[in-house]
Every structure is written in structure tokens, then in C-alpha cells.
Amino acid sequence: MNTATAKQLQAVNGIGEAFSKRIIKFRNKFKGGFIADVQLQDVYGLTPEVIQKLLLDFTVKTPRQIEKINLNTASVDQLVTVQHIDYDLAHHIIEQRNLREGFSSFSELLKVKDFPVNKIGIIELYLQIDNTN
Template sequence: MNTFKSHFVFTKKQRNGIFLWLTIIIAVQCFSFFNDFSSEEIPVNHKQLALFEKEMDSLRTVEIENRKPKIYPFNPNFITDYKGYTLGMTSVEINRLLQFRKQNKWVNSVKQFQQVTKVSDSLLNKISPFFKFPEWVTNPKPKTYTKYTTKSDSDTPKTFQQKIDLNTATASQLQKVRGIGEAYSNRIVKYRDKQNGFIADVQLQEVYGLKPEVITRITNEFTVKTPKAIDKVSVNKATRDQLVNIPYIDYEVAHQIMEQRVLRDGFQSIEELTKVKGFPVKKIEIIKLYLTLN
């Protein structure tokens, strides 16, 4: 009981402190009651506020544009699934392009791109300025051979006397044939000089890059009139070392030729060599230049 009572017994110093604390509380309450602390209306410059909001909108727009994926010039033939998705194409449109490319076909214009993919005009107008086609598509070089000759000049065969000797023809003369430019004419002359002259017209097949139709046009204008002299080898008597000196015949083929020669009791024609195992059949016309039956 005395303990409970001790909680309500204060010293003089404590009572003065309590009295002071109550006074302060009452004073603060009175001050709050008699004074209005409501916020005063702050004047707003609506013109400046509008300018500020406009500037913030511009900065926000710039930030949005900066976050968008940037599009750089590209060849539309190589659009991948991801690239097409970033451009805004649907999966169906992308697949149409991929299927078209699987056929080893190429898109060479904006119009053809839309025909293949069937994209909308709005999307096409958005992405087509970034299309970058190869130089040979956008700026094709004019065919220069037309200024040298006409079709009748090289497609109509001439007589043997009218033709120019292929072993003495110059590069500039060869360029008069449709389909022969500076590179091909120099390549023919270089091959001829390396072989110390042509043996026959068929050796034009050995010049890299010449197509059959171009070779035909060349032989309509040129032919070998002074063939290089060679010592032909008898296919029925040649040794292995003699056979391997012939173009396109290696030791294995030479061995097979000699075995077949024994089994056949000699070859009756050069064409029978095509039955020999491993023989380069496609080069028979070249090989025949170096062989004889006897």
C-alpha cells in the first residue's frame, strides 16, 4: 500500500516541473486555436507552367525515341526472325520472305519486297528508306561488248580462210567477240602463252570461266591454223611414265589403262578409254590431242 502511494507523492521540484509542463501544453493549445495555419494560396504563373510542361513533354518524347531500336541501312534479303520482329513485320510476312529465299531467289526492289511479303503500305513506307540493295542491282553497268560487234559478227561462222589464227590473235581482236571482255581476252592469251600455243580449238575449254556458248562464238571467228607441234603417244604402246605426262592422267589411271590394254588385246579406238576405271571422261577431248592408236 505504501508502495502504491509513493507513486503519487512528488517533491517540490517535481511538482514545479509538472506545473511548467502543463503550462507549456496549454500555451501551445491556445496559440494553435487563435492562429490560422492553413496554407496561403500561392500565385501561379500559368504561362511559365505551360512552357515548363511543354518542355517536359518534349524531353519525354526524345527519351522515348532514344529508347527505340535504331534502324540502319540493310539488305532486305537477309531479314531474320528477330530483325523482322523489330521492324514490325508479322511472323507470316517473315516466313513468306524466308520461303522465297529458300528457292535461291532474291528481292531486288521495294515493289518486289511487298509482292513477296505482302506487308502493308504503311509499314513499307516506314522501313523501305532503309533498304540497301547491292550496287550491281541499283547501278547496273551497261554491257560494253555491243560497241565492238553485232550479233551477226560473232554468231555467224566464217570460213577457215576468213578466220583469224587463234595462236596469233591479240587480246584486242578477241574482245570483238560478244561475251569477251578485257579479263577473258587476257586470260586466253595467258593460257596460250603458257602452253606455247594451242594444239586445237578444244583447248579453249581449259580457259577458266569461258562458257560453251562463248567458246562457240570464238570459234566462229578464230581457229587454230598453226597448231603447236607435239609428239603423240601410242595408247597401245606407251609406258606408264609416258602416259602420266599427258594432262589429267595420273599414275592410277595410267596403271588401269595398261591393265585394260592387256585384257582387250589393245584398244581399237581412243574412245574406249572412257571404259577404264577412274578415267576423266569429261576431259577425253583434251586427252585425245596427245594420243594415237599406233
């Protein structure tokens, strides 16, 4: 996925010139490209059906390397660097973390006020849970 050309992407049924450009533009927003296939959900206009077809021919074989943020020690400023987490959500996450004395699983994020449930797969890519403090 991180090396596919527009022409290669267009060979997939449902991916035309516009979608191939969007996929490449989105991929290029991140130095090194995609981390995981789930990020295709963030490409505007791609339906789950088209993503499924795309994944029959392409996948993220060489994910870009990132330094994951520890969910149990992260500051608001660190959390807002994660896709789909804004300042309000970061504050809610920290509030829940303090109430729970830390998170033990990512599924606990689903109980955070205003958490974008449909984006948890993407958000998890940037986080880790370390309880060794």
C-alpha cells in the same frame, strides 16, 4: 587462235579483259600455243556458249606440232605427260590395255575407271593408236 591479241579476242561478245588474258595465258603455257580448238574447254570460266562465239571468229589454223604417244605401248611416265592424265589414271589405262590386249579405238578409253569423259577430245590430241607391235 595462236596469234590473236587480247584486243582482238575482246571484240567477241562475252570475252572481256579477264577472259582474253586467261586465253592468252593458257595458250602461252604451251610452246607454240594450242593444238586444237577443243582446248578452249580448259580455259577457266569459258562457257560452251562463249567458246562457240569465239570459234565464229577464231580457230587454230597453225597448230603446234607435238609428238603423239602410242596408247598401246606408252609407259605410265609417258601417259602422265598428257593433259588430264595423272598417275592413277595412267595405271588404270595400262590395266585396261593389258586386259584388252591393246586399244583399237579411243572410245575404249571411256571404259577405263575414273576416265574424264568430258576431256577425251583433248586427251586424244596427244595420243595415237598403233597396233603394229
